[in-house]
Amino acid sequence: MRTVVLTKGVPDFREGQVSFDEDGHLERGKTPTVMNPNDKQALRAAFQTKVRHGGTVSLMSMGPPGYKEVLEEGMRDVYADDLYLFSDREMGAADTWATAMTIATGIEHLGEEPDLIVAGFKTADGETGHTGPQTNWCFDINENLADRPLITHVIAMDVDEEAGTVRAKRLVEGDVSEIETVEADLPAFVVTDGEFESSYRTASQRLTYKDLREETQARADDIDLEEDVTVWNHEDLNLDPDFIGLDGSPTIVSGVDPIPKAPSEREAQVVEPGDEEGMNDVLEAVTPYAGGD
């Protein structure tokens, strides 16, 4: 089993990490970059396949050199056997289409056709959910790895190596959400849902899980980002700069609206803890609510 997982770095939107300027624009420089949370679910799905059936899990991304740390994060927090980054200036400022084209070409460049490619459902910053499915589409255009079934919104899955199939449960949202079970031939392309849950029901699976988690953490501890991440630029991938990066992106961003600040109806008053009278006022003001009303 060879599984490839796609990931992207996103600003860490968690409280206390993210920082916006006065106009409500994200301050990229001050906000740390982390692995897109939905992609961790994709990686968990791939890891589950590794635990149950063995093989190799390759984690891949396209982005600036700093994304090596995102790949390391995936290796440490979930699992990865090897890491790949597609990176150079020509690839910069790509939209989802140009990204998909780059990644699809990168996967073809591996030389070994993966049995499974797994992507997470939409990124925390772009929110488009395009890149996964479009990557699969690019295989058809390139005609190298054509005709892979695509299964999206996967919340549980397992492969049957002997039969050469993958069975998955997908969450189909609608007026009434339902769970659909589907089966497809391998090789296949899977997009996990945010609700994906791995499951390990036997002792031997849990023991293997424990072994592999220890291994991947040790690998991440010893990692040398310069040596241990395979970096390919557009020349390595034989990509025409006109079809990737900004030039290859049909999307035109007309503008970015700042995130409106939540309107504050209440006025805040600062009371120093040493100010006894002020503290008394605070107490008096909150006492009526002490009953939980």
Place this chain on the structure above:
Amino acid sequence: MTETDDYEHYEAVVVGCGPGGAAAAAALANNDVETLVLERGVDAGSKNVSGGLVYAEESSPYTIDDLFPDFREEATERPTTENYIHNVAGDQVASFDISSLHHHDSEWSDAVLRRKMDSWLAERVHEMTRETGGGLLTEVRVNGLLRENGEIVGVTTSELDPIKADLVVAADGVNSELARDAGLMDWEDPDEWFQGVKAVVEMDPEDINERFGIEEGEGHAHLFSGDLFDGVRGGGFLYTNEDSLSIGTVFHLDSLTEEEAEPHELLDNLLTHPLLAQWLGDDYEELEYSAKLVPDSKKAAHPSPHQDRLVLVGDAAGQMQAQGPIIKGMNHAVTAGALAAEAFVDAKARNDPHAAGDLYEQKLRDEGVMEKLRPRSYRTLGKLAEADPISKVTDAVADSAIGRAGVNLLGPGILERLFSSPRMMAVMPDTRTPYVTIPTIIAEELGERVDADNTVEPPELDDRIGDLTYDVGDPHIELVDNSFEASGTAVTACPVSAKDFGGGCYRDEHVKTNGSEEHLVSLDTQPCVECGTCAVVADTHWEHPDGGKGVEYKQG
């Protein structure tokens, strides 16, 4: 690993990774038996409480450092170099040095904290058992025995598919659900149990050395009995750790319920006694409050702790010896675990692995373990003294002028020797006389006044509970009969509940229905520390929470 009928099969499954389970697993792994260990805590030790002193007995075929060579360097606190018992009557105290009782038959004894000890053991156990094709898994709760045609062939769990095995070692401690499922143990009679309650108190190592007059690598064990526990039969202990003290109480559960005593208050009686002022100083900082039942081997140790492929070891089999004030459970769990493993290896060599149970029973007898747990002398002398009319007479005599004269006549020297006699301690009857009456008289007749000012203010119960926060999952205890008559005892006996407390697990309430008033009990399992008390004293359907859920001790 081979699969039979779709279920995984391991040669041996060990349930629980306390000292009993760890020892069984290590001994099995040493003999290349494919061994899977299942532990319900997030970490081994996160569920466990002991006083505790681990003993290595000279007469025992296995000690914990035989199986885990670096045990003392890596997993223990301080060795006990001095031992005292304090007889208390009010602020009068008569202290005896009982080091000889303590050192009797003991190669060494060290104080331990269970989280540190058990998690260290678990790491070793995982390494050792992984080599055999098995390993250790935490956060898995075994919830029953797997049977085929009525015969035990493995275990079922809340988290995993059923697992088959040629040997199932129930090392799941006191309130063993497996022993109950097999019908080998019941949780009926409070007479067969003690309840232990403990506080771990933070203290700088330098302060410990200074206050106890010891040096690094030395430690104290102090025991307390007399009138400071409101007449409840049992006693207190204080042990020095590396940078904390373990202070606790162990009481007969039947006595605790008869007196309707509040366990946390009895602990506070000890913590606030003037005698402890010299050690506790005025910077009391409680790190953890904990509680657990302890079986009394004299009554509870199962003489034939096995059935089909199942063997019980340690507390699960009632193998917890109270040698007077000295409590020995961990060492016996280790010995039993290793003997069970040995029995399986022998049985396998004879091509009859399922004979392991019988061989184990025989080894427990031949190695003298059963005689320690259920001494013949106690069965005759001790039991006799417990007969009600006799115990009342002895208590009255002890408290009479004659008894008091006797105490004075004997004097501290002989009394100290008596207290230090293992033989005496083995036959000590479970009556008020040795626990309360005699120590009180000794203190009154021979003791000295301690007039130190103890400034300790132990935390209130809700603060103690508040510090133990955790996700308990679904309620794991159900009240079968919620009348006060059937289950009201739990309101006081539960170590995290109290009369008129309002918080805690058990509350009593008066409910008016159609003009009549009913006295009922309600239960909230959220603050439960899984001590097991209400499994015995109330009418409940009692289980442990699922893997990874419920109380998580950091000290233990």
